[in-house]
Amino acid sequence: MTQPNTAELARAVQGAVLRPGDPGYAEECAGFNPIHPLTPAIVVAAESVDDVRHAVRFARDNSMPVAVKATGHQVVDPAAEALLITTRRLDEVSVAGRVARAGGGARWQQVLDEAAKSGLAPIAGSAPSVGVVGYSLGGGLSPVLGRKYGYAADHVRRIEIVTADGEFRVASADSEPELFWALRGGIGNFGVVTAIEFDLFPHPRFYGGALYFPGADTEAVLRAWREWVPTLPEEATTSVMVQRLPPMPELPEPLRGAFVVHLRFAHLGEAAEAERLLAPMRAAAPAVLDLIGEKPFTSIAEIHLDPTDPIPHFSGGASLGELSTATVGKLVELTGPDSDCPLLGVELRALGGAFDREPAVPNAVPSRGVPFALYALGVGGPDAMPTMGAYFDRIVDGLRPWTTARRTPTFLVERDATPAGVRAAYGDAVHDRLAAVKRAYDPANTFRFNHNIQPAG
Numbered sequence: 204m205t206q207p208n209t210a211e212l213a214r215a216v217q218g219a220v221l222r223p224g225d226p227g228y229a230e231e232c233a234g235f236n237p238i239h240p241l242t243p244a245i246v247v248a249a250e251s252v253d254d255v256r257h258a259v260r261f262a263r264d265n266s267m268p269v270a271v272k273a274t275g276h277q278v279v280d281p282a283a284e285a286l287l288i289t290t291r292r293l294d295e296v297s298v299a300g301r302v303a304r305a306g307g308g309a310r311w312q313q314v315l316d317e318a319a320k321s322g323l324a325p326i327a328g329s330a331p332s333v334g335v336v337g338y339s340l341g342g343g344l345s346p347v348l349g350r351k352y353g354y355a356a357d358h359v360r361r362i363e364i365v366t367a368d369g370e371f372r373v374a375s376a377d378s379e380p381e382l383f384w385a386l387r388g389g390i391g392n393f394g395v396v397t398a399i400e401f402d403l404f405p406h407p408r409f410y411g412g413a414l415y416f417p418g419a420d421t422e423a424v425l426r427a428w429r430e431w432v433p434t435l436p437e438e439a440t441t442s443v444m445v446q447r448l449p450p451m452p453e454l455p456e457p458l459r460g461a462f463v464v465h466l467r468f469a470h471l472g473e474a475a476e477a478e479r480l481l482a483p484m485r486a487a488a489p490a491v492l493d494l495i496g497e498k499p500f501t502s503i504a505e506i507h508l509d510p511t512d513p514i515p516h517f518s519g520g521a522s523l524g525e526l527s528t529a530t531v532g533k534l535v536e537l538t539g540p541d542s543d544c545p546l547l548g549v550e551l552r553a554l555g556g557a558f559d560r561e562p563a564v565p566n567a568v569p570s571r572g573v574p575f576a577l578y579a580l581g582v583g584g585p586d587a588m589p590t591m592g593a594y595f596d597r598i599v600d601g602l603r604p605w606t607t608a609r610r611t612p613t614f615l616v617e618r619d620a621t622p623a624g625v626r627a628a629y630g631d632a633v634h635d636r637l638a639a640v641k642r643a644y645d646p647a648n649t650f651r652f653n654h655n656i657q658p659a660g
């Protein structure tokens with residue numbers, strides 16, 4: 204294949220234009236999973252909206268598909284003929300009143316810090332290193348504010364975007380409303396988002412964190428959690444993860460190399476009320492480590508304690524429509540002390556509450572009414588992938604009586620990035636409407652290195 208001449212593009216843009224082998228190329232392509240290095244033909248390290256417009260027009264004129272990466276937590280490997288636009292330098296963050304504005308490459312930590320200056324909080328996820336745009340456009344499921352306010356996508360007010368024709372557009376309830384509907388749920392399918400504006404909420408603090416139980420008590424903890432979740436008010440959000448932790452020195456002693464069940468909990472009220480709510484879980488088994496307490500909202504990472512540095516890993520996801528005693532029994536059989544589960548963690552997040560309510564301006568988030576999201580993480584190199592993938596399939600097969608197809612898009616993983624996987628995750632009605640928007644704004648499927656909505660449907 205003849206390579207397009209990038210000299211003119213390099214003159215037009217402020218940011219670097221890189222090809223394989225150029226200094227900085229590997230760093231610009233790096234993502235969260237080193238197993239899947241990105242190897243595009245050209246990278247444009249965008250520094251401005253104009254850089255994005257030039258890069259998209261260059262791709263259009265040279266019939267190149269475009270991949271977009273902010274942090275590389277979920278981007279799907281672009282083919283070698285692609286042009287990759289990185290947005291990480293578009294990292295402006297500002298707060299005006301109760302609304303935040305974030306550039307197309309900003310991370311949650313920046314918004315958390317800026318919002319906290321006014322005693323406000325965003326609907327951020329468990330890991331502040333995650334990108335604001337990818338998370339918010341994929342739904343965005345917060346471990347603190349989620350059940351009270353719903354998805355992050357439900358509170359997005361304005362999206363600035365460069366579409367496949369190279370035009371800069373503004374999508375909001377009043378401007379290009381169908382694009383606005385599709386963007387909030389359809390992630391990166393419709394162009395390069397250069398900035399996003401969304402609501403903040405008056406929560407400077409929360410009460411919660413992590414409570415670890417011995418893995419030997421998996422059954423008691425999961426059974427208690429199943430009964431406890433339906434009793435919680437919307438001010439409380441929780442998840443639970445069965446973990447086989449590596450012997451990493453950065454972990455506190457009782458967790459290093461340990462088999463544990465990690466309860467996550469956050470409550471938006473008084474400490475005494477939060478502790479009253481927690482009592483049934485504290486009674487489920489003796490804790491090995493108790494990190495629950497009152498925390499500033501900026502400490503949101505202390506609930507899940509997610510890995511922060513890139514690691515070679517496997518991930519898998521599913522949704523559960525029900526958590527019966529039989530579901531818990533199957534989970535214990537497949538992940539508990541008597542299993543040979545090779546995964547680092549298998550997590551269940553409880554949704555419900557405001558997650559189930561349509562927002563004031565409806566959007567394409569397809570997972571309303573799904574009560575539980577299941578996510579699995581396995582750490583290991585390429586050799587370990589088949590074993591971990593096969594074990595995850597065993598878990599999903601075992602849970603088949605209770606799984607449901609629709610998924611929260613932020614938890615779609617690389618193995619879901621097939622036409623059938625994407626259609627199932629959105630359901631036919633949302634998928635077909637997204638495909639119609641795709642035909643209108645990206646008929647050549649320029650933006651296809653994602654959980655792709657194909658224009659043909």
Ligand SMILES: Cc1cc2nc3c(=O)[nH]c(=O)nc-3n(C[C@H](O)[C@H](O)[C@H](O)COP(=O)(O)OP(=O)(O)OC[C@H]3O[C@@H](n4cnc5c(N)ncnc54)[C@H](O)[C@@H]3O)c2cc1C
Pocket residue numbers: 235270271272273274275276277278279290307308327328329330332333334335336337338341342343344345346390391392394395396397509510613614652653654
């Ligand atoms: C440790 C960890 C914890 C997580 N916790 C949560 C959680 O609590 N709740 C939750 O809902 N999700 C969570 N996620 C999932 C996360 O929200 C998604 O993976 C999200 O898409 C990541 O966005 P990113 O920008 O960081 O990654 P990227 O890989 O850079 O982007 C992800 C997707 O968004 C697209 N994209 C990114 N930026 C732009 C842009 N400016 N314009 C157009 N498209 C763009 C990309 O093309 C890609 O399709 C977590 C992920 C990790 C790794």
